[in-house]
Amino acid sequence: MARSVAPNTGTQAIDRAALLVATVVRADEPLSFLDLHSESGLPRSTTSRLLTALERTELLERNSAGSYVAGPLFWLYATRHDPWEELVRLARPTLERIGTETGETVNLSVARGERVVQVAQVDSTYLLGTRDWTEVDVPAHCSALGKVLLAYGALAMPTGPLEQVTPSTITDPATLRRQLGQVVRRGYASTVDELEIGLTGIGAPVRGSGGEVIAALGVSGPNPRLEERLDEVGRLLSDRGEQLSGLLRRRTRKEGVA
Template sequence: MSPAPATTRAPAASGTQAVDRAALLVATVVHADEPLSFGELQDECGLPKSTTSRMLTALERSGLLERDEGGSYVAGRLFWLYAIRHDRWQELVRLARPTMTTIGQETGETVHLSIRRGARVVQVAQVDARYLLGSRDWTQVEVPPHCSALGKVFYAWGGLAVAMPLERRTDATVTDPEALRRDVRRCVRRGWATTVDELELGLSGIAVPVHGSRELVAALGISGPTPRLQGRHDELGHALSEHAHDLSRLLRGRARAEGVA
């Protein structure tokens, strides 16, 4: 736990005492390296228990602080709203991480979250496979969208245009524009996108769309060895779709709560 800033000790009584104490609690939480319990906050700020309780209740109500699943205090939704407006993908990753972790536990495979930046599809988060034979870290690797299930999601639901020429990575890579469009239409009909050996031999992927209030926000998917995923595309596609639906609902609810379109 990081120590409180040098200036953050309980102030002497004054007309601004309540504001000062509230600011002290918020600053202590924001400067901490990890969520703080009630007792830790009280000790760190040197405030009476009743005052700490009253202030924290007001700060939660205003959205300046909130509690995590363990009941400890973290920065509240107003901070996340600021993050959305200035770096929305960090907030998306934060909200999607529990879903990705659950998918990883259920499937054992590598889990991916990708967004669109212009004509590129960029992976912003990954949960590694539990198997010894899993996928590499793709977060720093640029992958042609037509070679990945994540990229096909943006063709199918995000309005990404097919850019020519289409690079051939393997013999299974779809390089004919009309064949790719047919593949994309199949993605829409069944609700998920797939690739089999199209980026690398022996590597398959399945991905689904994550929607915000009005548009596609991200692609959520898994990848793994083709033999291990073979025959499981429908099962995994349905499961991913359910998780994506829950995540989409969370994102829409958060946007409504914070007044974000």
Template sequence: MSDTATAAAPGTRAVDRAADLVSTVVRADAPMTFADLQEASGLAKSTTSRMLTALERSGLLERDGAGSYVAGSLFWLYAARHDPWEELVRLARPTMKAIGEDTHETVHLSVARGDRAVQVAQVDSTYLLGTRDWTEVDVPAHCSALGKVFLAWGAIDVPVGPLPAQTPATLTNPERLRRDGDQTRRRGWAITVDELEVGLTGVAVPIHGPRGDVVAALGISGPTSRLEGRLEELGRRLLERSAELSMLLRGRTPKEGVA
């Protein structure tokens, strides 16, 4: 064996051990504790600790709220670029549940596909009034808060011709829709009041991906009578939650700040 191969062997063994730790976590049916991984790998505690710290630092592994190890941000970031709906929903689900618990209203997650805003996940309202499954409903972008997010930030182009009216309040003139988009960007959130259905109000905010572009919209909806007077409060709450989610998509945590 050459001197070069001999010198490389310890480094190769370290890579193999680290790869085994990552593989064990990724293949596991549930998050794994430090003790689980140390036992499965057969490594000394100090070696296991050192490798897990390095794998966390690189984004290959991360710890959940209970301190157990799960696949890291690099895995879902890669998957998000190739299968964005499934991974985006997985990542956004805890945030959506938190918003639902906080507001008690229906929470929506949507992505842009062509000229449509496609809802990919929903957390139902705790109220009987306002609970409806929108994931199978084809909603025109210009009369939903989620769709208005994509129009305002350029993820969907504003149509050049007149738009169909769902209600008397629907914005059907493209120029008015552009002005509404300008206001949405300045404010930070989109609003619809009685524009899709009379008596229905929505508020939505953008979610920014690793490149800073808008990759999804996060919003809530409910009866106009219940949401009127709360739109600014709800918009600010959604902005806080979407900022956390956007930072996760960039592979950072809120404590690390924005790049």
């Protein structure tokens, strides 16, 4: 059903452009030109002219498939505030549930620039294994959470030499790319001794409203407790990540969560 627009006044063009922006931002997935033409009820020529102007002013942009998504100005605004506060609030029960199920340290991480940033943590129930990772700058290529963000394109592949943090750290870009392909195929990433000797990490993706990976959910702990449970914990994290992704999609529709 076409939405109402303002009568023919001097503000009509602004109201129509705002309608198109709001339609894109509130949508569960990227919208095509035909979607927007149908949703807005505007003439095709008007829709085309306004979309061109909105792209030019960076309020909207088109993805690789040619569909419309929120533009760079929205993301610039978000980076100047705390875009993850609501994500952390919604994810906290999931992190606590995983902590209860595994007994290990649980983290939620996002990409910020070229870095992996830990935005939430639930501590291990074991005395051995509890560590605060939220202040640690972790190279993406040697952490399970970082590999998730790299594998799904939330982080760009490093362009320079890969730092060798431990003797087990992968430093060959071709080897890393093959491993990232495996991450996508099986749905989770893992590391053993790559970030710290004796430390195992496992991570899985969390998706936003458009299906893009916006965060990584992970578990870490000593090798003796996790090294033989990679597949078991990986599947658990994948399941919990999908559940959290579903919650984020529902809240996006209802409240406009990023």
